[in-house]
Amino acid sequence: MAQNAAEAADLAHALVLAPTSAADWVVVAPVAIPIVAGALLMMLRHETRWHAGLAIGALLATFLSNVLLLHRVLTDGPLVMTMGRWLPPFGISFAADVLGASLALVATLVALVGAVYAIADIGTVGRRYGFYPFLMLMMAGVGGAFLTGDIFNLYVWFEVFLISSFGLLVLGSEHPQLDGTTKYAILNLIGTTLFLITVSLLYGAFGTLNMADIARKAGNFRETAPLTTLAALFLLAFGMKAAAFPVNFWLPASYHTPRIVTAALFGGVLTKVGVYALLRTLVMLFPLERDMLSCLIAWGAAATMIIGIMGALAQTDIRRVLGFVVISGVGVMLAGLALGTAEGLSGTIFYAFHSMIVMTALYLLAGVMNGLAGDYSLRSLSGFYASHPLVAAFALLLMLAAAGLPPASGLWPKVLLVRAAIDTGWPWLAFAILATGLLTTLALGRMFLLAIWRMPSGPAPVSAISPRLGYIALGVLALPVLLIGLYPEPVIAVAERAAAGILDSSTYIGSVFPEGAVQ
Amino acid sequence: MEPVLAAVIGLFYAVSIYLMLSKHIIRILLGVAIFSNAVNLTIFTAGRIVREVPPIIPEGLEVLDKVAANPLPQALILTAIVISFSFFAFLLVLAFRAYQDLDTDDTDGMRLAEPKGEDLPPLGY
Amino acid sequence: MSTLIFRTTAPYLTSLMILFSLFVLLRGHNDPGGGFIGGLIAASAFAIYGIACGVPAARRALYFHPMAISGFGLLLAGLSGVVSLFLEVPFLTGIWTSINVLGISVDISTVLGFDTGVYLVVVGSITSIALALEERGHP
Numbered sequence: 001m002a003q004n005a006a007e008a009a010d011l012a013h014a015l016v017l018a019p020t021s022a023a024d025w026v027v028v029a030p031v032a033i034p035i036v037a038g039a040l041l042m043m044l045r046h047e048t049r050w051h052a053g054l055a056i057g058a059l060l061a062t063f064l065s066n067v068l069l070l071h072r073v074l075t076d077g078p079l080v081m082t083m084g085r086w087l088p089p090f091g092i093s094f095a096a097d098v099l100g101a102s103l104a105l106v107a108t109l110v111a112l113v114g115a116v117y118a119i120a121d122i123g124t125v126g127r128r129y130g131f132y133p134f135l136m137l138m139m140a141g142v143g144g145a146f147l148t149g150d151i152f153n154l155y156v157w158f159e160v161f162l163i164s165s166f167g168l169l170v171l172g173s174e175h176p177q178l179d180g181t182t183k184y185a186i187l188n189l190i191g192t193t194l195f196l197i198t199v200s201l202l203y204g205a206f207g208t209l210n211m212a213d214i215a216r217k218a219g220n221f222r223e224t225a226p227l228t229t230l231a232a233l234f235l236l237a238f239g240m241k242a243a244a245f246p247v248n249f250w251l252p253a254s255y256h257t258p259r260i261v262t263a264a265l266f267g268g269v270l271t272k273v274g275v276y277a278l279l280r281t282l283v284m285l286f287p288l289e290r291d292m293l294s295c296l297i298a299w300g301a302a303a304t305m306i307i308g309i310m311g312a313l314a315q316t317d318i319r320r321v322l323g324f325v326v327i328s329g330v331g332v333m334l335a336g337l338a339l340g341t342a343e344g345l346s347g348t349i350f351y352a353f354h355s356m357i358v359m360t361a362l363y364l365l366a367g368v369m370n371g372l373a374g375d376y377s378l379r380s381l382s383g384f385y386a387s388h389p390l391v392a393a394f395a396l397l398l399m400l401a402a403a404g405l406p407p408a409s410g411l412w413p414k415v416l417l418v419r420a421a422i423d424t425g426w427p428w429l430a431f432a433i434l435a436t437g438l439l440t441t442l443a444l445g446r447m448f449l450l451a452i453w454r455m456p457s458g459p460a461p462v463s464a465i466s467p468r469l470g471y472i473a474l475g476v477l478a479l480p481v482l483l484i485g486l487y488p489e490p491v492i493a494v495a496e497r498a499a500a501g502i503l504d505s506s507t508y509i510g511s512v513f514p515e516g517a518v519q
Numbered sequence: 520m521e522p523v524l525a526a527v528i529g530l531f532y533a534v535s536i537y538l539m540l541s542k543h544i545i546r547i548l549l550g551v552a553i554f555s556n557a558v559n560l561t562i563f564t565a566g567r568i569v570r571e572v573p574p575i576i577p578e579g580l581e582v583l584d585k586v587a588a589n590p591l592p593q594a595l596i597l598t599a600i601v602i603s604f605s606f607f608a609f610l611l612v613l614a615f616r617a618y619q620d621l622d623t624d625d626t627d628g629m630r631l632a633e634p635k636g637e638d639l640p641p642l643g644y
Numbered sequence: 645m646s647t648l649i650f651r652t653t654a655p656y657l658t659s660l661m662i663l664f665s666l667f668v669l670l671r672g673h674n675d676p677g678g679g680f681i682g683g684l685i686a687a688s689a690f691a692i693y694g695i696a697c698g699v700p701a702a703r704r705a706l707y708f709h710p711m712a713i714s715g716f717g718l719l720l721a722g723l724s725g726v727v728s729l730f731l732e733v734p735f736l737t738g739i740w741t742s743i744n745v746l747g748i749s750v751d752i753s754t755v756l757g758f759d760t761g762v763y764l765v766v767v768g769s770i771t772s773i774a775l776a777l778e779e780r781g782h783p
Contacts, residue, residue, distance in 0.1 A: 013581075019732035028735045036722045042715025083736045094735075130711070152595060159602045166609060178617040180632040185613060186547055189606055190539070193551075196558050196599060203595070204565030257632050316640040378640045450641060601680060608773045615777070 015085045026072060027079045027096045029065035030104055030143040033058055038136030048127040052119045055132040059112040062139065066105040073101045074497065078511040080149065088149075088512050089210030095149030097508050099349060099498035103276055104146040106353045110268045110360045110477075111139045117364055117473040118261045121371075126259065129171050135265070138164035145273050149512060151199055152209045154277065158192050158241070165270060168262045169254060180254035187250035191240035198233040205230070212512035214285050215505045222288065231289035234281045235297065242274030242330050245304040251327055252311060256319035256376075260367035263319060267326045268360030272352045275333045282337065283345065284502040290340055298338035302432040304331030309436050312443040318366045318376045318451070321443060322359065325402055328436055329355045332417065335429055339420045345499035347416030350491060354409045354484065358401045361477035365394055368470035369451060378447060383456025392452045394474045399448050401481045403441040409484035412492065524564045531557035544614045544624040551610065555603035559596045566592030646696055654696030658705075661689035669763050670756075679759035683766025690767070691774040699779045702771075710772035717764025724757030 011017060025032075037058030044050055073079055073096055082091035096104075115135060122131045141161025148154050170181040199209070205225035206214055221227065236247070243251040251271070255263050282290040290297075308327030315321045329351070336348025368391060369384065370376050385392045401408030414433055421430035484491050501508060531553055538550030566589040574587040618624045621631065665685035672678030694702035706713070725736040733739075738755040 016734065020734045021732070022729060025729060025735070032722060032726060032735070036719060036726075039715045039718035039722060042718065043712045045709065045711060045715075081734045083734060085733055085737045091734075133715070152598075156598060156602070159606070163606065163609065166613070170613065173616070173620075175620055176632040178613070178620055178631075179629045182544060182613060182617050182629065183626075183632075185606075185610055186544075186551065189551060189610070190554070193554055193558055193603075197561055200558065200562040200565045200595075203562070203592070204567075253632055314639065316638055379638065446640065597680070605769065608770065612773055612776055 014087060014090070016082060016087060016091075020081065023072075024079065024081055026065050026069040027081045027094050027147060030062050030069065030108065030147060031094075031140050033062045033065065034136045034140035034143065038133045038140060041133040041136060042130070045128060045130065045133070048124050051127045051132040052115070055136055056112065056115050056119075058136060059108060059115050059139065062143070063105070063108045063112055066101065066108050066143075069096055070098075070101040070105050073098055074494070078501070078508050080511050089208045089213040092153050093149035093210060093212070093512055094147050095212065095508065095512055096147045097498070097501045098494060099276070099279065099502055100146040102349075102494050102498055103272065103352060103356075104143050106356045107142050107146070107269045107272070108139065109480075110356050111135065111142075111265060113364075113473045113476050114261050114265045114268075114360065116476075117264070117367070117469055118259075120467075120469045121259060121261050121367060126171055130167060131171055131259075131262075134164045134167040134171070137161075138168065138265075142269055142273055146276060149211050150209050151202065151211055151214065151281075154211075154280075155192065155196055155199055158195065158273070158277075161270070161273070162188055162192060165266065169258045169266075171259060171262065174257075177257045180257035184250050184254035188241065191237055191247070194233065194240065195237035198230055198237055201226075201233070202230055210512065211280065211285060212505070212509040216509045216513075218285060227286055228289045228292055231282055231286040231293060234286075235278065235293060238274045238277040238281070239300065239334075240274075242271050242278065242334075243304075243327050244300055244330055244334055245307050245327070246300075248304065248308070248327050248330075252320060252323045255323040255326070256317060260319070260363055260370065263322075264360045264363030264367070267322060267363050268356045271326060271330050272333075272356055275330065275337075275348070275352055278334075278337055279345070279348065279502060283340065284505050284508070287340070287503075290337075294338050294340055297334055298426060298429055301331045301334035301338050302429060304328065304334060305432055305436040306331070306439070309439040309443060313439065313446075316378050318369070318378065318381070318447060319363070321378075321447060322362050322366065325362070325440060325443065326355075326359055328440065329359065329402075332414070332433060332436065335421065335433055336417050338429070339417075339424050339426070341420050341424060342496065342499050342503055343416055343423070344420035345503065346492065346495040347413045347420060349498045350416060350488075350495040351410075351413035353491060353495070354401070354413055354481075357477050357480055358398055358408075358410065361394070361474055361481065362398050362402060364470065364473050364477070365391070365398060368394075368467045368474065371467050371470065378450045381451035382454040384452045386456065390471060394478055395448055395452050397478055397481060399441075399444040401485070402444055404437045405441065407482065407485045409481045409488070411485060412488040413495075416492070416495075520568050521564060524560060524568070528557055528560045528564065531560065542626050544617065544626065547626075548607070548610055548614055552603075552607055555599065555607070558603075559599055562592050562595050562599065566595075646698075651696050654693055658689045658693040661692070662686050665689065665763075669759065672759055673753075673755060679762030680766055683763040684770065686763070686767045687770035687774060690771045691778070694775050694778045699775050702775060706771065710768045710775065712768070714765050714768025714772070717761040717766075717768060719761070720764065721758045721761025724754040724761065727754050727757075 041051055041054060078095055078097040080093055080095045082088050082093045084091050138161045141157045144157035145154055148157060166185050169184060170177055203209055205221055206217055208214060240247040255266055305328045308324050308331055312321045312324035333348045333351050336344040369381060373381055375381060397408055401410045404410035404414040418430040418433055535550040535554035535557055538546050541547060569586055569588045572587040574583060574590050576583055621629060665682040668677040669679055669682035690702055693705060727739055728737040738753055740751060740753040742749045742751045
């Protein structure tokens with residue numbers, strides 16, 4: 001007996017001995033469900049009939065577990081599970097706080113809508129090539145990136161969603177796709193390798209990879225370790241992933257080449273993972289270093305917004321217009337990161353929710369228009385207002401949302417950001433955000449004017465098939481856009497909690513290390 | 520030992536960046552391969568270098584009784600090798616396919632996704 | 645590439661390498677080895693077979709499509725993590741048990757399941773890439 005007691009006491013130094021309740025599994029479910037579903041889909045690659053149903057079912061389950069997770073995190077604070085029972089920082093922790101859980105929820109919603117849209121858009125060949133398995137594995141990677149509490153694990157999840165995104169991007173293997181994928185793949189690989197270099201330097205300085213552990217030890221190492229260098233490297237690596245100017249050139253080279261669903265999910269979700277990683281590392285791990293870099297980030301943000309949207313003004317292909325709109329949205333989010341105040345960060349987080357939904361919806365709208373008229377070019381699209389008023393209504397709402405005009409969801413995060421910029425004493429940044437709004441209105445307004453409003457030139461080349469799935473997908477995404485626009489308080493509250501959670505990391509640290517734990 | 524490794528790592532980074540600045544995909548890929556090796560060496564060096572003492576806890580003890588090699592960087596490097604290996608394999612297939620289909624591995628010639636001299640959008644009705 | 649000597653020895657070499665890969669996989673828990681390296685050995689075995697006897701023959705020999713093998717491995721690895729759900733321990737905790745096979749007690753664990761999953765993922769994906777490259781080499 002005595003022997004056993006001694007053994008148990010020893011184990012407590014290394015293992016989590018408290019039983020893990022099944023309810024805690026919501027923190028791994030958003031990763032485990034897509035992985036298992038993706039594996040099943042890979043095995044059933046010839047049974048293409050089953051693909052859509054299985055993938056949508058799994059994404060629905062993931063979505064529900066994300067809802068539970070967010071609810072749990074909002075009521076009880078961050079939820080932590082450390083893999084394999086090892087005590088943190090030795091085991092890899094999954095730590096969901098409000099920021100990660102809410103972004104994971106919105107990303108899963110968007111992926112769910114994309115999977116529904118893909119039923120009609122991705123035919124048997126695309127399914128056989130593996131659209132749905134790649135989609136599931138990408139969502140596993142995205143979910144893992146949002147929920148993990150370990151910086152090396154974050155790198156692994158980045159690579160998981162990156163390699164799945166290569167598969168999605170090249171699906172179909174048309175010549176422009178090969179071209180776009182080559183550039184996307186090489187530049188993103190270099191970006192994540194930069195991230196790995198930073199992680200290795202971080203490990204050399206801290207001797208730990210657990211983010212909560214790094215956050216609590218950062219103060220001790222501030223004198224001796226080159227933390228500003230690390231923060232700057234993180235800024236470069238994740239800025240590359242988020243497509244911030246001047247490392248954004250892979251995005252306009254590739255995002256218009258794949259299937260429209262793929263473009264929608266990439267434009268909606270992937271760049272936000274980069275923004276999330278920036279928030280996590282620069283705000284939570286290295287706040288003082290972020291202060292030092294804030295001026296640089298602010299100029300980068302302003303340049304990304306303005307140059308991004310000016311690119312959109314010069315394009316004829318709707319998909320390429322949208323690619324540049326994605327970039328300028330990233331600039332708006334970086335503005336909040338540069339400000340670093342609670343209000344600015346909640347603006348950034350709110351903008352990330354909004355941008356995920358709106359950018360996906362805009363790409364899907366382009367897909368619906370292409371399905372009806374057979375083209376993406378602003379030169380030939382015309383007359384939707386007369387022939388398809390529903391498309392026109394969606395287009396108007398989404399255009400207003402992307403430009404940040406009422407009554408859609410884009411207004412409120414911009415209000416928060418502009419107010420934060422003026423409060424911080426950076427009126428030029430506020431001006432840049434407002435000017436971006438104006439230019440976005442011009443770029444997308446012209447799209448509306450030409451594609452929707454213009455009289456059809458010649459007989460309208462409209463296909464007889466009604467894009468019912470497209471309407472459903474757009475409806476599901478347009479509803480939150482409108483609701484958030486009219487009643488933003490709950491979302492603002494969530495964004496403020498998320499911002500508070502990364503600005504003051506003590507609750508996060510406390511939930512990873514309940515008793516102060518081992519050093 | 521660290522200074523020697525640092526110099527080697529610096530050399531690797533220099534070579535890989537030089538190769539990645541090339542216009543030819545195959546050279547860029549070679550650069551990427553060397554780049555990932557440079558990173559692996561960086562992780563290895565960041566984990567401190569100790570001579571050949573395996574981190575095995577002797578019978579009857581609960582913690583290591585003397586300084587031993589750090590096993591974590593090796594786990595990290597193994598993960599990084601696996602990832603970079605699979606990426607490299609994918610990129611190789613992709614580049615080969617692109618070379619066959621586009622008839623070039625010169626990035627200047629790969630302008631199918633963003634063709635030169637595209638029309639501007641219409642400026643009015 | 646496909647000389648008579650190579651074609652004759654390749655099947656033996658392949659079977660020997662696959663056997664060795666299984667040995668490496670199984671000794672991996674306490675000795676150098678494991679799923680990844682074992683999977684690489686098996687994948688190179690199939691690659692050699694593909695070079696010697698042609699890609700269609702290699703695909704026939706594999707029987708399942710390489711990506712399906714990968715998928716099964718991923719499923720196995722994922723599920724070995726989920727087993728711990730029922731024992732109130734966190735995800736991916738190693739759970740050990742021993743069974744009696746012909747009077748010898750054999751330790752089996754979810755760790756082994758996970759490693760086998762990794763093995764299959766590596767075999768599937770690397771073989772798939774290698775065979776794709778070999779197919780393109782000889783149009």
